[in-house]
Amino acid sequence: MVFMIGRGIESGLGQGLGKLMNLGMGTEIIYSFVIIFCSLMIYFATKELYKLSSHKGIKYFRQSFLFFAFAYFFRSFIKIILFYFEINELRTFLPIFGSITLFIFMYFSSMAIFYLLYSVMWKKWESKSINLFHLVSLVIATTISLFNNSTIYFLINILFFVFISSTVYLSYKQSKKNKSHNLYIIYLLLFVFWIFNIIDILIPNYLQTFQLFIYLISLGIFLSILYKVIRKTG
Amino acid sequence: MVKRNKLEIIKDILKIIKDNHSIRPTPLMRMSNISSHRFKKYYLELLEKEFIKEIFGKNKQIILTKKGYRYLEKYSAIIDFIDEFEL
Numbered sequence: 001m002v003f004m005i006g007r008g009i010e011s012g013l014g015q016g017l018g019k020l021m022n023l024g025m026g027t028e029i030i031y032s033f034v035i036i037f038c039s040l041m042i043y044f045a046t047k048e049l050y051k052l053s054s055h056k057g058i059k060y061f062r063q064s065f066l067f068f069a070f071a072y073f074f075r076s077f078i079k080i081i082l083f084y085f086e087i088n089e090l091r092t093f094l095p096i097f098g099s100i101t102l103f104i105f106m107y108f109s110s111m112a113i114f115y116l117l118y119s120v121m122w123k124k125w126e127s128k129s130i131n132l133f134h135l136v137s138l139v140i141a142t143t144i145s146l147f148n149n150s151t152i153y154f155l156i157n158i159l160f161f162v163f164i165s166s167t168v169y170l171s172y173k174q175s176k177k178n179k180s181h182n183l184y185i186i187y188l189l190l191f192v193f194w195i196f197n198i199i200d201i202l203i204p205n206y207l208q209t210f211q212l213f214i215y216l217i218s219l220g221i222f223l224s225i226l227y228k229v230i231r232k233t234g
Numbered sequence: 235m236v237k238r239n240k241l242e243i244i245k246d247i248l249k250i251i252k253d254n255h256s257i258r259p260t261p262l263m264r265m266s267n268i269s270s271h272r273f274k275k276y277y278l279e280l281l282e283k284e285f286i287k288e289i290f291g292k293n294k295q296i297i298l299t300k301k302g303y304r305y306l307e308k309y310s311a312i313i314d315f316i317d318e319f320e321l
Contacts, residue, residue: 046315048308049308049311049312049315052301052304052305052308052312053241053305053312054283055241055312055316055321057316057319057321058312058315058316058321060321061319061321119319119321120319120320120321122321171320175320183318183319183320228318228319229315232311232314232315232318233311234311
């Protein structure tokens with residue numbers, strides 16, 4: 001009896017590992033690992049600069065990448081569960097667990113983007129507290145975790161994108177330095193592809209055709225930011 | 235004359251101390267070229283952050299700590315980084 005149970009567990013684990021190691025899952029794990037690695041490298045590489053300067057811009061910039069690391073961790077966690085149990089939607093399979101995981105993922109995602117935006121805009125937005133963005137992120141996360149509706153997801157992400165892109169554009173127009181225009185393009189691409197990453201999780205199979213393309217561009221964006229950071233911090 | 239920002243004022247104060255090895259607060263304030271009120275604010279902040287240290291002998295002297303030297307070393311990198319990412 002014990003032997004049979006042991007064999008059962010063994011074959012179950014074997015099948016599970018098999019599922020984990022298929023091409024889709026392998027790509028997913030490598031993709032998440034590289035993005036989390038880049039985000040944490042950026043966070044730790046800027047630690048000394050922040051400790052010495054206590055500069056608010058550096059603080060928000062670092063926090064943004066810490067939140068990106070958390071968000072990608074939860075994103076890959078959701079993806080692994082979807083792959084492992086061969087399901088399309090986390091909430092239909094594990095309702096409470098699925099909603100909580102989505103809530104955490106959406107909160108970290110929104111805050112990562114808001115922190116990056118705030119790092120560029122903090123001088124102009126000093127009157128607006130960062131707590132306001134925490135509140136907005138909580139509202140976004142709650143709405144997405146409570147409603148199971150693609151239209152709402154699209155609407156939230158479109159509003160999010162309009163707000164981010166208009167802010168980046170205004171900041172770009174006000175910037176007097178020509179050399180930093182590349183930075184605004186990188187930030188805008190980061191925001192666009194991050195929203196694709198969110199839609200990929202919220203609406204399964206919607207972007208499947210472009211998934212590899214989204215992953216490659218996202219990796220390129222994070223690696224280019226890491227390169228810029230390493231070049232400046234040594 | 236362009237107004238100096240906080241990071242630049244801190245760099246200037248630390249550089250004066252470094253160039254003099256040790257200095258008394260009053261000449262430091264004079265050479266820093268800032269008002270006494272602002273100087274006091276920066277002075278307390280530098281003490282709190284352990285960039286400088288007070289030595290009590292015949293007169294009170296101020297010297298740089300390791301962290302203070304490190305700030306001066308990294309100052310260009312900090313400014314470059316802020317500039318690069320428009321922070």
